[in-house]
Amino acid sequence: xxxxxxxxxxxxxxxxxxxxxxxxxxxxxxxxxxxxxxxxxxxxxxxxxxxxxxxxxxxxxxxxxxxxxxxxxxxxxxxxxxxxxxxxxxxxxxxxxxxxxxxxxxxxxxxxxxxxxxxxxxxxxxxxxxxxxxxxxxxxxxxxxxxxxxxxxxxxxxxxxxxxxxxxxxxxxxxxxxxxxxxxxxxxxxxxxxxxxxxxxxxxxxxxxxxxxxxxxxxxxxxxxxxxxxxxxxxxxxxxxxxxxxxxxxxxxxxxxxxxxxxxxxxxxxxxxxxxxxxxxxxxxxxxxxxxxxxxxxxxxxxxxxxxxxxxxxxxxxxxxxxxxxxxxxxxxxxxxxxxxxxxxxxxxxxxxxxxxxxxxxxxxxxxxxxxxxxxxxxxxxxxxxxxxxxxxxxxxxxxxxxxxxxxxxxxxxxxxxxxxxxxxxxxxxxxxxxxxxxxxxxxxxxxxxxxxxxxxxxxxxxxxxxxxxxxxxxxxxxxxxxxxxxxxxxxxxxxxxxxxxxxxxxxxxxxxxxxxxxxxxxxxxxxxxxxxxxxxxxxxxxxxxxxxxxxxxxxxxxxxxxxxxxxxxxxxxxxxxxxxxxxxxxxxxxxxxxxxxxxxxxxxxxxxxxxxxxxxxxxxxxxxxxxxxxxxxxxxxxxxxxxxxxxxxxxxxxxxxxxxxxxxxxxxxxxxxxxxxxxxxxxxxxxxxxxxxxxxxxxxxxxxxxxxxxx
Amino acid sequence: xxxxxxxxxxxxxxxxxxxxxxxxxxxxxxxxxxxxxxxxxxxxxxxxxxxxxxxxxxxxxxxxxxxxxxxxxxxxxxxxxxxxxxxxxxxxxxxxxxxxxxxxxxxxxxxxxxxxxxxxxxxxxxxxxxxxxxxxxxxxxxxxxxxxxxxxxxxxxxxxxxxxxxxxxxxxxxxxxxxxxxxxxxxxxxxxxxxxxxxxxxxxxxxxxxxxxxxxxxxxxxxxxxxxxxxxxxxxx
Numbered sequence: 046x047x048x049x050x051x052x053x054x055x056x057x058x059x060x061x062x063x064x065x066x067x068x069x070x071x072x073x074x075x076x077x078x079x080x081x082x083x084x085x086x087x088x089x090x091x092x093x094x095x096x097x098x099x100x101x102x103x104x105x106x107x108x109x110x111x112x113x114x115x116x117x118x119x120x121x122x123x124x125x126x127x128x129x130x131x132x133x134x135x136x137x138x139x140x141x142x143x144x145x146x147x148x149x150x151x152x153x154x155x156x157x158x159x160x161x162x163x164x165x166x167x168x169x170x171x172x173x174x175x176x177x178x179x180x181x182x183x184x185x186x187x188x189x190x191x192x193x194x195x196x197x198x199x200x201x202x203x204x205x206x207x208x209x210x211x212x213x214x215x216x217x218x219x220x221x222x223x224x225x226x227x228x229x230x231x232x233x234x235x236x237x238x239x240x241x242x243x244x245x246x247x248x249x250x251x252x253x254x255x256x257x258x259x260x261x262x263x264x265x266x267x268x269x270x271x272x273x274x275x276x277x278x279x280x281x282x283x284x285x286x287x288x289x290x291x292x293x294x295x296x297x298x299x300x301x302x303x304x305x306x307x308x309x310x311x312x313x314x315x316x317x318x319x320x321x322x323x324x325x326x327x328x329x330x331x332x333x334x335x336x337x338x339x340x341x342x343x344x345x346x347x348x349x350x351x352x353x354x355x356x357x358x359x360x361x362x363x364x365x366x367x368x369x370x371x372x373x374x375x376x377x378x379x380x381x382x383x384x385x386x387x388x389x390x391x392x393x394x395x396x397x398x399x400x401x402x403x404x405x406x407x408x409x410x411x412x413x414x415x416x417x418x419x420x421x422x423x424x425x426x427x428x429x430x431x432x433x434x435x436x437x438x439x440x441x442x443x444x445x446x447x448x449x450x451x452x453x454x455x456x457x458x459x460x461x462x463x464x465x466x467x468x469x470x471x472x473x474x475x476x477x478x479x480x481x482x483x484x485x486x487x488x489x490x491x492x493x494x495x496x497x498x499x500x501x502x503x504x505x506x507x508x509x510x511x512x513x514x515x516x517x518x519x520x521x522x523x524x525x526x527x528x529x530x531x532x533x534x535x536x537x538x539x540x541x542x543x544x545x546x547x548x549x550x551x552x553x554x555x556x557x558x559x560x561x562x563x564x565x566x567x568x569x570x571x572x573x574x575x576x577x578x579x580x581x582x583x584x585x586x587x588x589x590x591x592x593x594x595x596x597x598x599x600x601x602x603x604x605x606x607x608x609x610x611x612x613x614x615x616x617x618x619x620x621x622x623x624x625x626x627x628x629x630x631x632x633x634x635x636x637x638x639x640x641x642x643x644x645x646x647x648x649x650x651x652x653x654x655x656x657x658x659x660x661x662x663x664x665x666x667x668x669x670x671x672x673x674x675x676x677x678x679x680x681x682x683x684x685x686x687x688x689x690x691x692x693x694x695x696x697x698x699x700x701x702x703x704x705x706x707x708x709x710x711x712x713x714x715x716x717x718x719x720x721x722x723x724x725x726x727x728x729x730x731x732x733x734x735x736x737x738x739x740x741x742x743x744x745x746x747x748x749x750x751x752x753x754x755x756x757x
Numbered sequence: 758x759x760x761x762x763x764x765x766x767x768x769x770x771x772x773x774x775x776x777x778x779x780x781x782x783x784x785x786x787x788x789x790x791x792x793x794x795x796x797x798x799x800x801x802x803x804x805x806x807x808x809x810x811x812x813x814x815x816x817x818x819x820x821x822x823x824x825x826x827x828x829x830x831x832x833x834x835x836x837x838x839x840x841x842x843x844x845x846x847x848x849x850x851x852x853x854x855x856x857x858x859x860x861x862x863x864x865x866x867x868x869x870x871x872x873x874x875x876x877x878x879x880x881x882x883x884x885x886x887x888x889x890x891x892x893x894x895x896x897x898x899x900x901x902x903x904x905x906x907x908x909x910x911x912x913x914x915x916x917x918x919x920x921x922x923x924x925x926x927x928x929x930x931x932x933x934x935x936x937x938x939x940x941x942x943x944x945x946x947x948x949x950x951x952x953x954x955x956x957x958x959x960x961x962x963x964x965x966x967x968x969x970x971x972x973x974x975x976x977x978x979x980x981x982x983x984x985x986x987x988x989x990x991x992x993x994x
Contacts, residue, residue, distance in 0.1 A: 199867050203900070204808040206769025290767050290811025381766065470867045472898045474963050475806075477773045491968065493776070606968075 050081035050351070050406075057081075061088035067419060074413050082399065082406040085351045086414055089317035090324060093582055096418035099548035100580040103561045111574040113537045121162040121242055121313055123576025124234070125537040127602060131492065132236045133499060134168040137176070137229035137542040137598040139581035143284040144226040148193025152226050153201040153287040157359050159230040160205060161313035164296050165362060167240035167303050168232025171476060171490055173202050174212040175228050176503040176542070176596045180221025182459050187216075190224050197287075198228070199470040204289035205296070208479055209471035210488030212503050213596075214464050217644075222586030227542040229503055229598040233492070240303055242312035244326035244334055244365045247393035249309060251334060252371075253319075254302075254378055254385045255295045255361040257344035261285050262318070262357025291360040291383070298381035299362060305377065307370035314361040320354045320414075322363035323389075324397050328415035333396045336389035338406070350399060350406040365391060425558050426551035434512050437645035439631035444712045448684075451640060455681045455716065456688055458639050463693070484693060485611045486528040486677045489603065498606035500534035502599055506680070507592035508633040508644050514556045516648055517633075518563035518595045520720050523656045524679060525599040526571050530660035531675035531723055533609050533667035534601030536571065541578035541597055546590025548582045556593045557582075564595060570653035571660075573599070592644075610667050612676035613694025617753030619673050619726040621700060622735070623683065624746045625659050626652070629717030635680040636716035649719030655744060656721040662742040663723055669738065671731040678722035684715035686724050687750075702750035726752055758982055760786040761799040763845075765820045770806035770843065773962040778803075781965055782978055791820070794828035801838050801981060802829070804845025806898065806960060816859060816901040817844060821851030829854060833953040838882060838981065843899055846946075846956030855947055855956045856914060857906035863939025867900040871970070872937055872959055874945050875925035878918045881948050883955045886980040892929045893922070893973035895959035897937055902958040904940040904947070914947060922946035922957055 051057065058068040061084060071079055071087050079087060093099060109117040115132050116124035122136035140155025156173060163170045175198055180187040202209055212229070244251070262285035302308050310330070312322045319341070327334045338353045348356075366374045371387060378385035392398070397414065399407040445451040455461055468483040480498055481489035487502040504525040510517030526536045541564065546553040568575060584591045603609050614621075631637050632646020666672050674694070678686040683702075691698050704714050727735045739746050762774045771788060778786040789802065791809075796802065809820035820826060826848060829839055841849040849855040862868055871894060879889040887893070906914065914920055922945040926935045936943045938958070946957030961974030 196866070203867055203869075203898070204767070204811065206807060288811070290808060290813070293767055293769070293808075469870055472867075472869050474869065474896060474898065474960070474969070475769055475773070477776065477963055477966070477969055480968060493780075 053078050053081055053084050058084060061085070062092060063088050067091060070419065074417065075409065080407060082350045082354060083409055085355050086320045086407060086409060089320050089355055090414040091418040095317050095321060097580055098418055099421050099423060099554065099582060100557065101420050102422045103558050106561060106565045107575045108565060108568050109575050114574050114576055115236065116239065116576065118575065118577050121165045123538060123540060124166065124239060125576060125600065126236065127492065127497065129495065130235050132234050133231060133537070133600055134163050134166045134234055135229065135231040135540055135598065135600050136162050136577045137227055137503070137540045137596065138162070138579045139542050139544055140226045140228065141224065141544065141581055141584055144194055145224055147284040148190045149197040150284055150286050152194040152197035154285045154359055155226050155228045156198055156201040157287045157289065157292050158315045159228045160207065160292065161315065163230045163232035164299055165240065165242065165311050165313045166232065166234065167238050168234035169300060170207045170230050170232045171478060172210040172231040172488065172501055173207050173228060174210050174488065174501055174503050174598065176213045178215050178217065178220040178225035178507065178594060180216065180218055182216055184221065187221055194224065194226055195467050195470055201287055201289045203472045205293050206475050208473050208475050209468060209483065210479065210490065210501050211483040214467055215507065216459050217507060217592055219589065219592045222589055223584045223591050225544050225591065225594055227544070227596050229540065231501060231600060240308065240311050242326050243310040243330040244332050244391045245309050245330045247332055247391050249365050249368050249391045250371055250387045251336060251389040251391060252364045252366055252374055252385050253341055253361065253388045254364055255383055256288060256291045256358060257342040257384065258353055258356045258358045259344045260348065260352055260356060263352055263355045285357045285359050287359050294381045294383055295360050295362065298378050298383055302374050302377040305373045307366050307373040309365045309367055311362055311364040314363055316357065318354065318356050319363065324411045324414035326363065326365065327391065327397065328411040333392040333394045333411055334389060335392050335398045338399055338401045340386055340388045342384040342386055350401045354399065423548060423554055424551045425555035427555050428552035434645045435647055439637050439646045440710065440713065442641055444710050445640065448711050448715055451636070452684050452688065452715065455635060455639060455685050460635060461681050461685055480606060480609060481532065481611055487532050489532055489609050491606045496605055498603040498609055500529045500532040500601045500603055502528040503596055504528060505594050505596040507594050508638065509648055510560060510595060511592045511644060512633045512646065513648050514559035514593060515563035516651055518560035519567035519653070520651055521595055521597045522564055522567035522571065522573065523651065523653065523720050524677065525597040526573060526660055527677045527723065529599060529601035530663045531610065531612065531677055532603060533664055534603045535664065536573045536599055536601040538574050538576040539597050539599040541575060541595055542581065543578065544581045544584050544591060544594040544596065546585045553590055560593060560595045567653060571657055608667055608670065610672055610675045611694065612690060613674050614690045614698045614700065614726045614752045615673040615694065617698065618729055619752040620729065620732055620748055621702065621750045621752060622725050622727060622746055623722060623749045624662060624725060624744065625722035626655065626719065626745050627705070629682060629713065629719035631713055631717050634682065634716060634718045636682065636712065651720045658742045658744045659721045659723060662739055662744055666725065666735060666738055669734065671727055671735045671738065672725050673728055674726040676724045678724055680718065682716040682718050690724060698752055700750055700752050758784055758800045759798060760784055761789040761796065761802045762786060763789045763791065763802060763804050763825055765791040765807065765809035765823065767809045767811055768805055768807035770960065770962060774803045774805050777962045777965040789825060791823045791825050794824045796828055796832045796837065799837060801840065802832065804839065804841035804848050806843030806845065809844055809848065815851065817847030817851040820848045826852045839954045840883065840977065841956040842960055843958055846958055847901065849954060849956040854954050855949055856910050857904055857947065859901050860903045860905050861901050862903055868937050869896065869898040870937060871896050873925050873927050873935060874922040874959060875929050875931060877923055878921045881921060881952050881955065883948065883977050883980050884921060886976045886983055890929060892925060892927065893976065894971045895961060895964045895974055897959050899958055902938040902940065904944040906941060911941065917950055919948050919950065920944055921948050921955060
C-alpha cells in the first residue's frame with residue numbers, strides 16, 4: 046500500500062467516527078490493519094447514515110410488499126405500479142444537518158440528492174415535496190434558516206425544472222437548533238424500464254459520469270451521524286455545493302443513455318460518494334469492482350485517494366455499461382457536455398480494488414463494506430417525562446372567553462396560516478401536469494395519455510408523536526392516507542423519513558422503536574406498503590433533542606382525474622357533513638400550544654378500522670360525484686378546518702355550523718383534534734344519495750351545516 | 758404551420774410547448790437543438806422557459822449568443838416568426854432582438870403565480886385573435902422578469918405600439934398591485950418593430966387547457982394560425 050498516507054491507528058479510527066469495537070472488527074475481517082483509504086471507506090459506509098446500525102433491527106417490522114410494489118426498500122427509490130405500462134418511483138430523504146450548517150446549499154443539495162435517487166431508477170422526476178420544521182419564525186436566527194432553506198429549495202428545483210407539489214412547514218422551539226429539511230421526489234417511468242444499482246457482469250466497464258470531483262462534502266455522512274455542539278458552523282466545509290444546471294444535464298443524459306440499452310446498472314453518488322457506489326453496486330450483484338482513481342475527473346489538484354473516494358461532490362453517477370457499447374454512452378454524455386470516463390471494470394472476485402496511478406490503495410471485500418456493518422440493538426427506556434405528559438388534563442385550564450378571537454388567533458398562527466409565502470417561490474406547474482397546486486390537502490398531477498392522476502402528500506404531527514410515539518406515528522400514516530382520500534385517491538405506498546434524536550440515548554431509541562411499531566400497525570391496517578425511506582438520527586444540538594418526526598410521504602392513484610376534489614367549499618347552499626367520530630382531545634392540539642403554551646395531554650383514540658372506512662366512504666362519494674369539497678380535519682380542529690374550507694379556494698365563502706347540544710366545552714368542540722375526521726360539502730341534489738352511501742360504510746357521520754352564511 | 762421548439766441545455770418548458778402545439782393544437786412540431794442554425798423548415802420558432810446554460814452570468818446571456826439565436830435575424834428576415842416566453846424573452850433581450858432588459862424581480866424572490874394581462878396591441882400576428890383591452894389569465898414563473906429600459910427606449914416602444922401585454926388587475930386596470938415583479942410600466946410582453954418577434958414573461962403553454970386552469974394562452978397560437986389563413990403571403994417564402 047502507499048507509503049505517503051498517514052499510519053492507521055486506533056486514535057485515527059476513533060477520530061473518523063468508528064468505535065474501538067468496530068475498528069477491531071475491521072481488523073479481524075481484513076486479517077490486517079486497514080490502509081488509510083480503507084479506513085475512510087469503512088468510516089463512511091459503517092456510519093449510521095449509510096448503515097442504519099441502530100435502526101435496522103427495528104425497521105424489519107415494516108410491511109414492504111404488496112400487489113402494487115415493483116421495488117421495495119434497498120434501492121435508490123421505491124417503485125409502485127400505476128397500471129398499464131406505467132410506474133411511479135418515489136422517495137423521501139433528510140438533509141437536516143447540512144441545512145443547519147449552511148441552509149441554502151444544505152437544502153438545495155437535499156433536493157438534488159433525492160432527484161438523482163429518482164432518475165437513477167430510470168424515472169423522469171415529475172414532482173418534489175418538502176417537509177420542513179423550524180424554530181419560532183419570530184426569532185431572527187430561525188428566520189435566517191427559513192429564508193436560506195426555502196430559497197435553496199426554490200433555486201435548485203426551479204432551475205432543474207420540476208414542480209413543487211406541496212409538503213409541510215411547521216414550527217416548534219425544539220427545532221430552533223436543529224431544523225428538519227426533508228425532501229421527497231416523485232418520478233414517472235415505464236414498468237419494463239426500471240434501472241437498478243447493480244454492477245452485473247464481470248468485465249463490463251464502469252463509467253464515472255457527471256460533474257467533476259472536488260473536496261466538498263468529505264465526511265458528510267459521518268457529520269450526519271453525530272449531534273451538534275457549539276462548533277457546528279465550523280463544519281461548513283462538509284456541506285456540498287449544488288449545481289442544478291449540471292443536474293438537469295445529468296438527468297437528460299442519463300435518461301438518453303438508458304434509452305440506448307447500453308446501460309446495465311447505475312447509482313447516484315450521494316452520501317459517501319464513490320466509496321458507497323463502488324461497494325454497494327457490486328455487493329448487490331455478487332460481483333467486485335476495480336477502479337483507477339487517477340482517472341476520476343477532478344476539479345481540484347492534488348486530491349488523495351481518500352479524498353476522491355469520500356468526496357460528496359454533487360451531480361455525479363456511477364454506471365455500468367455493456368462491454369463493447371462504451372461509445373454509445375460516451376456519445377450521449379458528450380452531447381450534453383458532461384464527463385463520462387471509464388474508471389474501471391466489474392470483476393468476479395467480490396473485492397473493491399482501488400488504485401491510484403497503478404498503486405493499490407484499497408483492497409476490501411465489497412460485502413464487508415456494504416453489508417457487514419454492525420447491527421446494534423441498544424437499550425430502550427420509556428422516558429420519565431411520559432407520565433407527566435399523559436397525566437395532564439387540558440380541561441383543567443380555563444376555556445377561552447371569546448372562541449371567535451381564539452379562532453382568528455389560530456388562523457393567524459404560523460403553523461396554520463397559509464404557506465403561500467413559501468410555495469409561491471417554487472415553480473408548481475412546469476411539466477403542465479399539475480391539477481391541484483400546494484394549498485389543498487394533497488397535490489395532484491395528471492398522467493398524460495391516461496385518465497389517471499397521482500395524489501401526493503407529506504404528513505407528521507410532531508406533538509402527537511412526542512406525546513405518544515406509537516399512536517402519533519400511526520396517526521401520521523392515517524393522516525397522509527386521509528389527505529389522499531379527500532382528493533379521491535387510493536394510497537399505493539409510502540416512504541418514511543424518520544427524524545429522531547440520538548439513538549445512543551435509551552429514551553430516544555424508545556421513541557423510535559414505538560414510532561416504527563405504530564407505523565407498521567397503521568400500514569398493515571390501511572394496507573399501505575413502505576417502499577423506501579431514510580432514518581435521520583442525532584437531531585440534537587447541545588443535548589436538546591427535536592420533537593420526534595416520522596414524516597410520511599405518500600403517493601396515491603386517482604382513476605379518473607376529472608373526479609378529483611379539493612379542500613375548499615365551492616357553492617352557496619351546499620350541505621356540510623362531518624365524517625368520522627366526535628371523539629377529540631385538546632391533548633397535543635394546536636390550540637393548547639398557541640393559547641396555553643403547552644404540549645401535553647392524551648391523544649384522541651385511533652381506530653384504524655374506522656379510519657379505513659372513512660377513507661373508503663370519502664373515495665366512494667367522490668367517485669359518485671356527490672362532493673364539491675373534502676378537507677381533512679386536522680390541526681386546529683373542526684373550527685379551523687371549516688374556516689380553511691371557506692377561505693382557501695378561489696372564492697371566499699361563508700358557512701354556518703351547528704355544534705352538538707350538550708355539556709362539552711366549546712373549546713373542545715371547536716378546537717379539539719382527533720383522527721379519522723373529514724369535512725365534506727355535498728351538492729344539494731345529492732343529499733339523499735350521499736346519506737344512502739354513508740349508510741353502507743358503518744361509520745359515524747352527521748350533517749353539521751351549510752355553505753353560504755353571511756360573510757361578515 | 759411548422760413549429761420548432763428550441764432546446765438549450767437547461768431548458769424545461771420545451772416539452773410543455775411541444776405538447777400543447779402537437780397534442781392540443783395538432784400542429785406539426787419538432788425540437789431544435791441549440792447548435793442548429795438550419796431553420797428553413799420552420800415557420801415559427803419557440804424559445805421556451807428554463808435556465809439556459811444555468812442562467813449563469815445573467816439570465817439568457819449565454820443562450821443569446823448561441824448558434825440557433827444567431828441564426829434568428831435571417832430566419833425572421835425570410836418571414837419566420839419567433840415567440841419567446843420566460844427564459845425565451847430574456848434570451849431575446851440579451852441578443853438585442855428585443856429592446857430593454859429583464860432584471861431580478863423587485864421582491865428579490867422567485868414568483869410562481871397566476872397573473873392577468875391586458876392586451877395593449879391586438880394588431881400583431883401573435884394577438885390578432887384577441888380584442889384590445891381584453892384581459893388574459895396566464896401564470897408566471899421566474900426570478901428575473903422585471904422589465905427595464907431607458908427613457909428613450911421606453912418612449913420608442915410606447916410610440917410604436919411595441920408593448921403587447923401589460924400586467925393588470927382582473928378587471929383590466931394597469932395598477933401597481935397587479936405587477937408581480939416590478940416591471941417598468943407593468944410591461945409583460947413586447948414585440949419588435951417589424952412585428953415578427955414577441956417576448957413575454959408569462960407562460961402561454963401553461964394556460965392552454967381547461968384542466969390547467971384556462972385556455973387564454975391558446976389565443977396566441979390561434980392568432981398565429983389564423984393569420985396564415987387570412988393572409989396567404991405571411992410566412993410564405
